[in-house]
Amino acid sequence: QVQLQKSGPGLVKPSETLSLTCSVSGGSISSYYWSWIRQPPGKGLEWIGYIHHSGNTKYSPSLKSRLTISVDTSKSQFSLRLSSVTAADTAVYYCARGVVVVAAREGHFDNWGQGTLVTVSS
Amino acid sequence: SYVLTQPPSVSVAPGKTARITCGGDRIGLKSVHWYQQKPGQAPVLVIYYDSDRPSGIPERFSASNSGNTATLTISRVEAGDEADFYCQVWDSDGDHGGVFGGGTKLTVV
Numbered sequence: 001q002v003q004l005q006k007s008g009p010g011l012v013k014p015s016e017t018l019s020l021t022c023s024v025s026g027g028s029i030s031s032y033y034w035s036w037i038r039q040p041p042g043k044g045l046e047w048i049g050y051i052h053h054s055g056n057t058k059y060s061p062s063l064k065s066r067l068t069i070s071v072d073t074s075k076s077q078f079s080l081r082l083s084s085v086t087a088a089d090t091a092v093y094y095c096a097r098g099v100v101v102v103a104a105r106e107g108h109f110d111n112w113g114q115g116t117l118v119t120v121s122s
Numbered sequence: 123s124y125v126l127t128q129p130p131s132v133s134v135a136p137g138k139t140a141r142i143t144c145g146g147d148r149i150g151l152k153s154v155h156w157y158q159q160k161p162g163q164a165p166v167l168v169i170y171y172d173s174d175r176p177s178g179i180p181e182r183f184s185a186s187n188s189g190n191t192a193t194l195t196i197s198r199v200e201a202g203d204e205a206d207f208y209c210q211v212w213d214s215d216g217d218h219g220g221v222f223g224g225g226t227k228l229t230v231v
Binding site: 035037044045046047049050058059060061094098099100104105106107108109110112113114115 | 155163208214220
């Protein structure tokens with residue numbers, strides 16, 4: 001069973017950059033689309049974006065201008081950077097394994113890491 | 123972007139059947155996936171590709187998808203089933219990737 005372990009600060013100041021890393025163990029980082037999903041406190045889930053081990057990415061249009069997702073296959077890790085954060089970016093951030101069929105424009109998330117609350121506050 | 127609509131809450135007595143709906147424009151033409159999220163935990167995939175169950179998910183969980191509504195059905199509901207449930211599709215016509223419904227709180231009363 002693949003496991004995803006997230007690391008990164010739980011508090012970020014407004015206007016700064018939120019950075020999180022997810023380490024993949026118990027399975028290969030190849031052949032899947034590694035995703036970030038967030039959940040504001042008391043609210044629903046929001047897909048942020050994904051990266052394939054090849055480096056191919058897809059981002060949510062609403063976050064695209066501030067978002068970078070990268071992958072380090074040698075370390076079986078993928079990372080999220082969200083710049084110019086505001087209080088609206090306060091959320092529990094999840095990393096997840098995406099099963100995506102790009103040609104069919106279809107996908108779902110079959111393994112999730114434990115979420116971590118990231119608070120944007122001065 | 124594509125919009126999925128779920129009822130905010132559903133209540134059911136233990137041993138009865140719970141049905142949670144997910145509405146969307148011609149959702150029957152898309153693949154629908156369902157997640158269960160218990161308090162303080164990450165979501166867990168319980169149904170994928172409309173009606174398939176991952177290993178380890180009880181047969182009490184089933185689902186269907188047709189027309190403008192997808193439905194998750196939980197038979198013989200147990201107290202431990204109480205959770206938030208989210209439906210999800212891929213925004214195949216747009217550029218929004220994964221799209222989630224607003225979630226339904228299942229209460230076992």
